Amino acid sequence: MRHILANVFTYVLVIGLILGAMGFAWVRSAQLVIAHEGDVEPRVLFDGPDPTAADWLAFGERTYRVNCQNCHTVDGSGRGMYPPIQRMAVHLTADGGRDYLVNLTLYGLYTGTYGAPMPPMPELSDAEIAAVTNYILVHFAGEGNAPDASRWYFPREVATLRGQRLSEWDVADSRPAIPSARDLGRGVKVNITTDAPAVPEGEDE
Amino acid sequence: MNRTLIGVVWLSVYLFVVLAPIGLMLVPPVPTGRSFLVELSVALGFVGLTQIGIQFVLIGRFKPLTYPYGIDVVLKYHRQIAIVAMLLVLIHPVLLLIEHPARIVLFNPFGGTYASKFGILAVLLLIALAVTSVWRERLKIRYEHWRFVHTGLGILVLVFAQAHVSLAGLYINTLWKQILWLVSSVGLVSLIAYLRLIKPWLQQRRPWRIVGVRPEGGGTVNIDIEAVGHDGFRFHPGQFAWIKVGDSPFTLDEHPYSFASSAEKTTGLSFGVKALGDFSERLQQIDEGTTVYVDGPHGAFSIDRAQAPGYVFIAGGVGITPMMSFLNTLADRGDPRPILLIYSTNTEPELAYSEEIEALKDRLDLETVFVLDEPPHDWAAEEGKVTGDLLERRLPKDRFVRRFFVCGPGPMMTAVQEALLEHGVPQSHIYLEKFALA
Structure with a gap:
């Protein structure tokens, strides 16, 4: 029994x-x-998106923390195991670099330099990708290298890049000919703020 | 407290522990949702790992934990759920690969990330663990060696899996979650230290000594031991203990044997030992005065757990051992309840304890039916096997209220159980004990 x-x-x-x-x-x-x-996104989206608003950076930081930080680490250095994502602003001016930065998030990236592929993350919303890319560009730029606000991403730009059927090797091939992230080096001093609100005041998630 | 209640309480705790990691994954901050396959893969990985961790508790021989169910059931569950856990863990990488084939690079043990390396290592060791356990006899691995390998692989699997979770865990994304997981893993591994170091150390202070080695029939040897400098322990008739022989209790060489003696005597125990393996053979030829260490009592096969107006004991071969404990205990207690003992072996000389059983008839309301497969010419009792016909002839009229205790070789127990069920004995009145515990 x-x-x-x-x-x-x-x-x-x-x-x-x-x-x-x-x-x-x-x-x-x-x-x-x-x-x-768009329910989980800040309402700032709907009253004229201004990526420079503090809410946007907070939103980008939150997105970074839950989706990227586990590999790329809190200061974007990757600690030698994963690609550093510091001083990325140079991509914005290179040929095709602007699309490349969004594509690698949407479609993933595999170069062979690092052991693990960057997984594609199409599940992130346009606003999340725009916000997190802006956050990385600004926050890990290093002293005086941050791109000015006119170069920042808007969600609508991310939306136009979806649906391209790229593989992570295609994305790797489209990488602009600029010094690699590794060559650019690390050592960017990052001011880590963890008390920033994940979503604007009064918004539920 | 009521045994059923304790059983339900422990099961509730168990379910909570098993589901806790899933709950923990949902405690913010959580990553943004990913595709169904990835989330399923991660969830199965966590569920599988939790089951692997729980194994360290299951094999710890904690009497309060095993008491409601019987340690034989707990150990069987350990084997069953281990296979399930391994399958869940194997599905984890497969789903990740299906969701996105580019992840194949993570399967290269020289590429990938540290997380994937530890994960692959843990899975390979887990497979080795399963293979050496399921096919131990076919691989001709000695029991003692297997125990060492099994324990070692188990610890390594948990350590590497924990490293994998710590490094990869998108869900282990805060310091307190990391610490919680690490502390749990360390705690589980340290249970092995309890079983293999602390428990033997406690045993060392409670040694026993062999005071009698007496050959019984059928290659069974009765071994009497007595407590040295302590007051022994109380047990329920029909329970068993793990026995270690020799100077040191710090050995993996231990085997379970049922008590044959009365539960009313706490400082002197007897075991019926049949030569089923190396250890038993050595135990049979042991000298009086040798020190032994006893880890027990364990097991739920006992008349004390099943009160009834009368009992039927059905033994095959060395399965007589727990029945002797029942009979001796009932005799010492002056129990007036009627008992039917059905005892089957191949030949007459194989009937162990036959003189002792005859002597017990004076002290108990005991009826015996000896069943021989190859009876001598002048055999007056039953011959053949314990079949439905035999039971029909021999079972008492009050068979529906009596409790049936069956111990013997696996096929015999299966056949007896089926026959009993056919003759109207309720399933809940039948108690089985397999003596191959492994």
Whole structure:
């Protein structure tokens, strides 16, 4: 009897665990839809998007923290294991560099220099990609190298780059001929602010 | 407290622990949702790893934990859920690859990231662990060696898997989550230290000594031991203990044996040992005065857990051992309840403890049915195997209220159980004990 009950428990538990994992995955992936609807994004989007607003940088920082920081680390150096993403502003002026910076997030990137490919993250919304790219460009630019606000990304620019069917090797080929991130070196001193609001005051997530 | 209640409480704690990592993953800050396959893969990885971690608790022989279920059930669950955990862990990288084939570079042990390297290492060791366990006998690995390898691989798998989670974990994205995971892993691994270092150290202070080695029939040897300088322990008749022989309790060479003696005697124990392996053979030829160490009592196969107006004990071969404990205990307690003992072996000389059983008839309301597969010419009792016909003839009229305890070789127990069920004995009145615990 004990053995029979134990077997029943095992089967029920295994089914429960698998269903639980699927439920978890469903809940988490369902957030993609919400993100696309713009519900989780700051309302600043709707009253004339101004990427220079403090809310935008906070939004970019939050996006960076939950999606990028695990690999690229808190100061964007990657600590030798992952590509550093400091001093990226030079891409903006290079040929094709502007699209490249967004494409590598949308379609991923694989160069062979580092062990792991950059995973494609099409699930991020246009606003998230714009905000996080701006955040990286500004925050990890190094003293005096930050691009001026006229060069920052808007969500609508990200939207035009979607749907291109690029592979991560295609993205690697489209990389502008500029010194590699590694050659540009690290050592950018980063002011780490963690108390910035994830979403503007009064907005629920 | 009620046994069922304790059982339910521990199960609830278990479910909480198993699901805690999923809950922890949802505690902010959480990463933005990714595709279904990636999230499913990550969830299965976490669920699988949690199950692997739980194994260290399951094999720890914690009596309060195993008491409601019986340690044999817990160890069987350990084997079952280990296979499930391994399959879940194997699905984890496969789903990641399906979702995005470019991740194939992560499978190169010389490329990839440190996270992927540790992950691959953990999975390979996990597969080795499963292969050496499932096919131990076919691979001709000695039990003692296997235990060492099994423990070592288990620890390495958990350590590497923890490294993988710490390095890769998008969901382990805050310091406190990192610390929580690390502390849990260290705690689980240290349970091995408890089982293999602290417990033997405690055993060392409670040694036992062999005071009698008496050959019984059927290649079974009865070994009597007595407590040296301590008051022994109480057990329930039918329980068993892990025995280590020799000067040091710090050895992996230990095997489970059922008590044959009365539970009313706490400082003197007996075991029935049949030569089923190297260790048993050595134990059979052991000298009196040798020190042994006893880890017990364990097990839920006991009349004390099943009160009834009468009992039927059905033993095959060395399965008589726990029945002797039942009979001796009931005799010492002056128990008046009726008992039927059905005991089957191949030949008459193989009937172990037969004189002792005859003597017990004076002290108990005991009826015996000896069943021989190859009976001598003048055999008056039953012959053949324990079948439905035999049970129909021999079972008492009050069979529906009696409790049935069956211990013997696997095929025999299966056959007896089916026959009992056919003759109207409720499933809940049948108790089985496999003596191959492994």
